[in-house]
Structures are given as C-alpha cells and as structure tokens.
Amino acid sequence: MSATFLGMPGNFPKNAAKAVQDSQLRYNLRKATHTIRGKRANVVGELPDWQELRAAGKAIKDHTLRNLDRYLVQLEAAVTRAGGTVHWARDAAEANAIVAGLVKATGETEVVKVKSMATQEIELNQALAAQGITAYETDLAELIVQLGDDFPSHILVPAIHRNRSEIREIFLEKMPKVPPNLTDDPPALAEAARLHLRERFLKSKVAISGANFMIAETGTLVVLESEGNGRMCLTLPETLISVVGIEKLLPSWRDLEVFLQLLPRSSTGERMNPYTSMWTGAVEGQDFHLVLLDNGRTDVLADEVGRQALRCIRCSACLNVCPVYERAGGHAYGSVYPGPIGAILTPQLRGMSSDLDASLPYASSLCGACYEVCPVAIDIPEVLVDLRAKAPHAAAERAGMKVAGWILNDHQRLARAQRAASRLRGLVPKRLPGPMSAWTDTRDIPEIPEESFRDWWERNERA
C-alpha cells in the first residue's frame, strides 16, 4: 500500500459524506452486511447455550486482562520451552524494527503474509518496504486491496467495496501471468489468484502472521481462516514470524472450547470456519518468532470504562448490524478497525488529538445493536458515551454537529436517511446523544413514519 491510514485527512462526517455518494459501495455493503447478519442469526440460534458461552467469553477475557502481566510471562515461558523466540514491542516502530531485523537475518527480501489486523495497524508492509523487503498479502480480499493500492473496508471481507468487474480490472492490470481473457466470474477470479499465489507460497522462505488467540498455559497460537492461505503461510516457509496484540491471550487450553464456538458463528455465520491451525513453538523444524505488541493497548487497559474494548475478538458482527457503518462504509473510520468497534478502539489506541479521532465517538446512533450481537458483550454504546465526554470539547461538538448536518443538509442524503430510519424505527432513540442532547432535552425527535414520502411517491407512481 502506498497510501497511509494514519495520515488520512478529514474526519468521520466528511469521509462518510463522500461514501454515501458512492452507490456501488452502499449496495455492496448492504448486501454483505445483511447476508452475513442472517447467516449469523441462524447458527447462533442453533446453540441453546449461546448466552452462557457469551458470559464465559466475557469473563475469560476480563480475567485475562486483569492478570495480563502474569499470563504474558507464562506464555513467554511456554513458547520458549517449545523452541520459539519471544520479542516484546512497545509500539509500532519497535515491532516493525524487530520484524525487519528478523527477515533480514534470513537473507530474504520477500515475505508472504496471512491477513493480520495487528500488522495493518502498525503498517508493517510500508515499514518493510522502506527496508527493501516486499510483503505479499495472500488472503484473496487482502490481495485485491493490496493490488488495487487501496484500504480494507471490513474486518472480515476487506474488499467488500469492490465488485467483480473492478476486481477483474485490478487482476488484469497487476497480475503478471493472468490470462487476458479472464472473465469476471468469481471462480475464474479465484483461480487466477490461486495460480498467482501458489508459486509464491512454494518458494517463500519467510511468512508473517497474526493470531486469533494465544494460550498462556501451553504457548499455543491459533489462526482461524477459510481459504488455506493461512495454512500455506504457517506451514511451508522456513521462518514464521507472528505479530500479536497482547490482548489476544487466553489463560488455558480449555478456554478455546468457548472461543471456537463464539468466533466462527459470530464472524462468518458458519458453525466452524474451514481451517483452524494451532501450533506450539517451533513446529516441524520451522524457526518461530512471536512479537508481542503493546502499541497503546496498555493505555486502553488503564481506562476503567474503555478497557472492555480489549475483549474484542474481531468477529465483525458489530459492523454488520450498524446502521451508520452500513451507509458510511469502512473507509470513513480512517483506521484498520472500522465500524462500532473501530469507533471505540481507534480513539483509545491513538488518542483523540486529531479531528478524525475526536469525531469517531460520534459515528453511532447509540441504537445498541452492536452490544446485542457482540459475542464478548462489549458495551460499545457505554464506551462511546464515555469517550464523548473525554473528547476535546470544541472539536467533539463540531464533529457531533457535523454528523447531524451531514445527514440533514443535503436532500438526497436526507431521503436515504429517512429510508434507513424507517427500517430502523424501533431502534431510534428519543433523545439525541452528546452535544445535541440540549436540543432534544426539551423536544422529542419527531416520530419517523413507516415509509418515507419519497418511497411512497416512487412506489405509487410506478404502480
């Protein structure tokens, strides 16, 4: 990627205003979020003990966070005992330097990567490029994003803002050996990616991954995925470097019985994802390095209300139910963590000194749907409100008013907002949050009609 997230200009309302003009983006997002939402509800409904699993997941994470220092030391000992090497990184620069050093020590200048939010967060690919090392993303969606010189827009389906013909264009332009008669049929596109990457997998000597979970007791790392690119990266290269946020820890092996039920069902809406790989230390002769990443996490941990964001297992369920995300798209959040979780995690990790970060706690209608679906019961609305109080006041107020202004000023946007509101009638609060509450403290927000006038007009005119 040549562009950079951290420097993305503007703020949430501005970015969102741009996004709602993009009808392709909104169509793709709506289709994706609603499809996954439906699948998720089905498979969650299958488990009679979902709420018990959720309570256990929440408690396991809280207990881990409370004793994080002890468990990290235990993890380090277990990984070391199993032949791995553990490194600690205070921030992005330190993590990137460690990884670059490890890659250089192998003498290689190319690495394959399995999708990892932590390495996106620290912009590892750019840091490696500056050291003359090329990092190749191998997840199909990440490949599309990387070749398109673009940003991910969803945690689970990062290229959801691209349609098949755009993907075909990107492949034709950027893949050296792609057949010129490539169609935009999804199987044909996937086959092109398979051929493109297979060669790379078989010759790569170094791979970089993240991890979904680390087990303190045993030193085991766990990666969940669908395509097999994760297995390729974790298995074939001689050196494996995993960069993992310190909050990804679980105390005991047994705890996986909870999270391997919560994560796939919440995330892709499947009973289980196609592939899960687990390894403990150096496996089958591979050289294994684990880089433990802080990068702001200990600051989040110090915040009594906000620390619950560290329970997040990145399932993306909250994105798929969020009416604001659905319309604004992932890019508007200006960070690798989009949607409701991004709105609370990003300003905590980065602080709220920029306009963008100060505006993120306002990127929500506080409808509460994100809390309902969260498999580890993170009370996102509670953290949002708390962050609003902490945001630099003038900037926050500006941002809050802009969110309202952005919806209300332009008649086209208003029409869309009314339609969205009709669907979500039951969820709209009677009081506006934050700086706008002064207005609604003395008035009710007008009832939203079941159908907007515009929709009624269009329907009746057509009929």
Add this chain to the structure above:
Amino acid sequence: MSAREEILARIGKAVAGAADVEIPRDYRTAPQVEDVVGLFAERVDDYRAIVHVLPAAEVPARIDEAVAGRRMIVPDGFDRDGGWGDLDTADGVITSCAVAIAETGTIVLDHGPGQGTRAQTLVPDYHLCVVRADQIVAGVPEAIARLDPARPLTWISGPSATSDIELNRVEGVHGPRTLEVIIST
C-alpha cells in the same frame, strides 16, 4: 528499561486495584446428541464435502473407488499399501484423523501416524479422510479435551472456500478443492 519490563510495568499499573473476575462455565460441555454419526455426516455435507457412512468392512473398497485414477499421497502409518505421488505431483492425499466434531462437522488432524504432515493435506487438490465412528464427539469442548496442544493441529470444516468476491462462495482458493469423508462404523 527493556520493552518487556516496561510493558509488564504498564500493565501492573493499569490494572492495579481492579477486581478479579470469576469465570462461569454454565455452557454445555458434553452436548446430548442422540446420533453423533448422523449429525456429523449431515454437518460435513452442509459444507459441500462428499460424505459416506459405511460399515468398516466396506471401507477399503470405497477407498479404492475414490482414489482410482488419482496419484495419491499415502502418509506413513496409514493402513494401506502404496504411495504413488509426492507433494509436487500428487492429485490427492488420504489420511485418518485424531478426532471429529458432530455439531460443527469438523475433522481435526494432529498429524500423528496416518495423518501426514501439515503440507501433505494442504497442497494436493483432493483430501480423502477416513473417520472412525468412535473418534466422533458431540461438541467442541469434548474435542478440546481429547487433543494434545503440544502437537500441531489442523481443524478442517469442509473444503477451502472464499466469499471475498461479492460474497459468492468459491471452493478451493488455496487448500484442497474437494474434501471427501468416509465414516467407518
């Protein structure tokens, strides 16, 4: 201060005074399933894998049929003769498994005898797995309890798949395109 010491110190400071949390484990640790074999077969089938449920005596003939015309990798310890391909040239691989989970339709390899290396079940386009009925447990907790974390583990639920292009499911992006499971009763 080293990064390690500094991070540990920051954590200590951040959580000082916070109360610890009890972990409730009221979820099902041994789900009651009447027909684990039937449920497993049904759930594997849901992933668009090919499934057969057969008496043990009929399994060898079924394997012959499945691998006919294919160059197969037969890992050490798999109870069968032959081994007609290596990683670069094989069309497929045949393995046993360590444990299988009915509720999720998952097979787990711990890469012990008969299960091959991690690469052998990944690179060829076809994976044939033989699961004994007594290896099937009802839910995830029982599987976790049976497995040894010191071993490398590969959990497989259906063939490789992606939904990255407009959410269309496409099989076999990188891993095997076809997963065939023979359940031996």
